[in-house]
Amino acid sequence: MSETLTVNGSGVTADVPEYPMDRDARCPFAPPPQMLKMNETKPLSRVKIWDGSTPWLITGHAVARELFADPRVSVDDRLEGFPHWNEHMLSTVNKRPRSVFTSDAEEHTRFRRMLSKPFTFRRVEALRPVIQEVTDECIDAILQGPQPADLVAKLALPVPTRVISDMLGVPYSDHEFFQEHANAGLARYAAADAMQKGAFSLHKYLVNLVEEKQANPSEDAVSDLAERVTAGEISVKEAAQLGTGLLIAGHETTANMIGIGILALLENPEQAALLRDSDDPKFIANAVEELMRFLSIIQTGQRRIATEDIEIGGETIRAGEGIIIDLAPANWDGAAYSEPDKLDLGRDVGQQLGFGYGRHQCVGQQLARAEMQIVFPTLLKRIPTLKLAIPFGDVPFKHDRLAFGVYELPVTW
Amino acid sequence: MKVVVDQDKCVSSGQCVLNASDVFDQRDDDGVVLLLNDSPNSEQAVNVRNAAAACPALAIDIEE
Numbered sequence: 111m112s113e114t115l116t117v118n119g120s121g122v123t124a125d126v127p128e129y130p131m132d133r134d135a136r137c138p139f140a141p142p143p144q145m146l147k148m149n150e151t152k153p154l155s156r157v158k159i160w161d162g163s164t165p166w167l168i169t170g171h172a173v174a175r176e177l178f179a180d181p182r183v184s185v186d187d188r189l190e191g192f193p194h195w196n197e198h199m200l201s202t203v204n205k206r207p208r209s210v211f212t213s214d215a216e217e218h219t220r221f222r223r224m225l226s227k228p229f230t231f232r233r234v235e236a237l238r239p240v241i242q243e244v245t246d247e248c249i250d251a252i253l254q255g256p257q258p259a260d261l262v263a264k265l266a267l268p269v270p271t272r273v274i275s276d277m278l279g280v281p282y283s284d285h286e287f288f289q290e291h292a293n294a295g296l297a298r299y300a301a302a303d304a305m306q307k308g309a310f311s312l313h314k315y316l317v318n319l320v321e322e323k324q325a326n327p328s329e330d331a332v333s334d335l336a337e338r339v340t341a342g343e344i345s346v347k348e349a350a351q352l353g354t355g356l357l358i359a360g361h362e363t364t365a366n367m368i369g370i371g372i373l374a375l376l377e378n379p380e381q382a383a384l385l386r387d388s389d390d391p392k393f394i395a396n397a398v399e400e401l402m403r404f405l406s407i408i409q410t411g412q413r414r415i416a417t418e419d420i421e422i423g424g425e426t427i428r429a430g431e432g433i434i435i436d437l438a439p440a441n442w443d444g445a446a447y448s449e450p451d452k453l454d455l456g457r458d459v460g461q462q463l464g465f466g467y468g469r470h471q472c473v474g475q476q477l478a479r480a481e482m483q484i485v486f487p488t489l490l491k492r493i494p495t496l497k498l499a500i501p502f503g504d505v506p507f508k509h510d511r512l513a514f515g516v517y518e519l520p521v522t523w
Numbered sequence: 524m525k526v527v528v529d530q531d532k533c534v535s536s537g538q539c540v541l542n543a544s545d546v547f548d549q550r551d552d553d554g555v556v557l558l559l560n561d562s563p564n565s566e567q568a569v570n571v572r573n574a575a576a577a578c579p580a581l582a583i584d585i586e587e
Contacts, residue, residue, distance in 0.1 A: 178579070179579065179580075179581055219531075219534070222534055222535060223535060223553035223554070223555065224553075226535035226553050226554035226555075227551070227552060227553060227554060229535070229537070229554065230535070230537055230540075230549040230551070230554040231537040231540035231541055231544070231549060232540070232548075232549065233551075234537075461576065461577060466579075467579050468579050468580070469534050469579065469580055470534075471534070471536050471579035472536075473535075473536075475536065475537070476537045476541065479541075
């Protein structure tokens with residue numbers, strides 16, 4: 111839907127389309143067609159969001175990369191003109207403690223470095239045997255269980271949840287509580303109050319865990335945060351907020367990517383066969399990057415605001431104007447990838463933007479990569495006859511969530 | 524080829540180690556970049572260029 115209105119007081123009148131935009135239900139892997147169409151003419155255009163404001167929507171790969179890395183582009187959601195997701199985010203902006211997601215420059219660097227220790231390349235490499243073991247246990251249980259099996263409940267969710275629980279240092283006896291609350295908001299028909307309750311009890315749990323780790327530290331991410339609390343660098347509340355962020359970002363995103371990634375492979379059997387038959391770590395790594403590019407599961411855009419005038423892509427973004435960088439159309443930009451609508455695991459996928467780019471690029475990207483590089487080939491090798499148990503058209507997609515994916519993935523073999 | 528890294532800009536993404544683990548490493552404590560070799564040989568050069576292109580913080584400079 112679009113309507114005519116005057117933008118930015120300059121007297122320019124244009125058709126400004128509404129954002130977020132819908133995917134085509136017949137092509138659920140593809141970005142919303144309207145965004146792809148807009149990107150054919152210009153890499154950035156104005157859109158209208160819930161509060162009637164008209165921030166810039168970035169659809170082009172090169173412009174997205176440039177703005178992600180531009181220090182004149184801020185994530186400070188307290189600034190006037192910031193394009194909030196919804197009214198709730200605007201009304202609570204001063205109640206939320208500052209975090210890695212909403213701080214710039216030195217303040218951001220400080221938060222980011224507190225979180226980075228467990229996610230370095232080498233630490234994640236050392237975790238691979240654990241990820242393999244968890245994956246194999248899940249697949250054992252699937253093979254021993256009834257058919258059809260739901261791969262979301264039995265593989266896509268438990269693998270990243272168990273791995274992130276271990277990294278955070280959640281005691282094994284709390285795993286069940288932790289998974290239940292962490293996943294409460296992920297249920298298909300979760301009501302807003304259930305999601306808020308889930309988030310609240312999780313936050314309370316993390317506060318307790320931080321305090322416990324202050325008294326009895328061990329080798330894990332919450333102990334690292336607890337150490338900063340003891341040193342007076344951050345408050346318990348901030349530590350819990352950072353821990354919750356790690357948890358949510360650390361399992362919901364990967365779980366969705368695993369679920370919808372398996373579906374994309376089942377729909378492209380010749381590509382799945384290449385991955386199943388490959389023992390080349392480089393090919394497997396590239397295949398995961400291509401799945402990230404093809405699926406770009408983070409919806410509703412990365413929200414930013416310009417702090418100075420920025421000339422880019424033939425337009426001027428004025429200081430104080432909102433910026434929304436949508437990863438999906440940028441990853442399907444024909445100027446960056448030939449035949450972007452094809453899943454081609456062997457293509458040079460270069461700088462895919464599925465993890466974002468710039469200072470705020472995903473903290474947990476090396477962990478997500480390792481999990482996907484293990485889960486996809488292991489599943490295809492161990493259950494080579496895997497197939498969807500329902501018609502493709504009946505697969506329930508998460509059109510309404512921050513992270514795109516599937517609610518269920520019933521399979522047989 | 525001469526490589527310079529800016530530790531103040533670094534955001535610990537690990538892209539450099541992912542692309543060229545014989546030239547870059549990360550501090551264990553906070554993941555900040557460590558340069559193992561500021562004059563990589565011609566065989567390492569392609570990976571180092573990929574690392575610089577992938578660095579989300581533009582913290583790697585290459586002088587050819």
